Amino acid sequence: MKKILTMAEKLFLRIAALFFLIFTACVIMQVASRYIPGFRVVWAEELATYAFIWMVFIGAAVMVREKGHFTVGLVVDNVKGLPLLIIQSITHLLIIVFGLVMIIDGLGLTSQFWGWTLNNLPGIRQGYAWLAIPIAGLSMMLFALQNFWEDFHRYKQSREADIK
Template identity: 25%
Template sequence: MMGFRKSLDKFLDGTLVLIMAVMVLNVLWQVFSRYILGSPSSFTDELARYLMIWLGILGAAFVAGKNGHVAINVLAKRTNANNQRIMKRIVRGFIILFCLFAMVVGGLRLVYVTYVLEQYSPALGLPLAMVYVVIPLSGLIIIFYKIHDMLKL
């Protein structure tokens, strides 16, 4: 299980770097085509928006795996080690529940609805279901990380 976690970390790390690199090149092309060529590209704004969505949501999953998210630990610092362990399990349980219902179930509904309604992005012509599939995917990744962390306690 630890090997899979490291592989997932490495995959997310590389994917996030790739998304960021494509975003930078995309925005550079937009600036170049607008100010140098005098004819702005029609797809770059939309592509940058979708890449930002993927970067933000996959980045949240990556940070959750590294336990680098914002935490309020005032109460936890005032208790003993056993109570801290219990509090961590409770918090991780709530994170798992949120990710399961909001991101996985809600995200799958969003993907399904946009797929059934055949919604496409205006400039790129991408199915919006492909843009939104990152939500349930990231939810599953966060759930994996949090269950793995709970098993380590």
């Protein structure tokens, strides 16, 4: 499982980087279209918005894997043993619940907007943009479960080391 999630994380980082490049290129085209006469790119703003959405949601999932989400360092750094495991477990549980909400609501939004197309790119469905939400939610849940598992085993190993 860990190997699969590591591969997923690497894939997500590449996808986020690709969407960052698309976002950057679209913003540059937007700025250029303001100053270069005759250069019009009407779809760049919309594509930049959707690339940014994907970049943020996929990046947020990777941050859950890296435990880069919000934590109170003062508490986590000064607590050890079972209290630390409890705090970490509550954090992971909250992330799992949040991921579940993202999946449920994200699938609803995806299906609601699946038939709609982008204004300036009528060949692309808006549902693809909303699809980032349930994908990120599922990934966050899986990454949080893995983090919980690792924290539990780390606690278990430290207890066994203390007993010896």
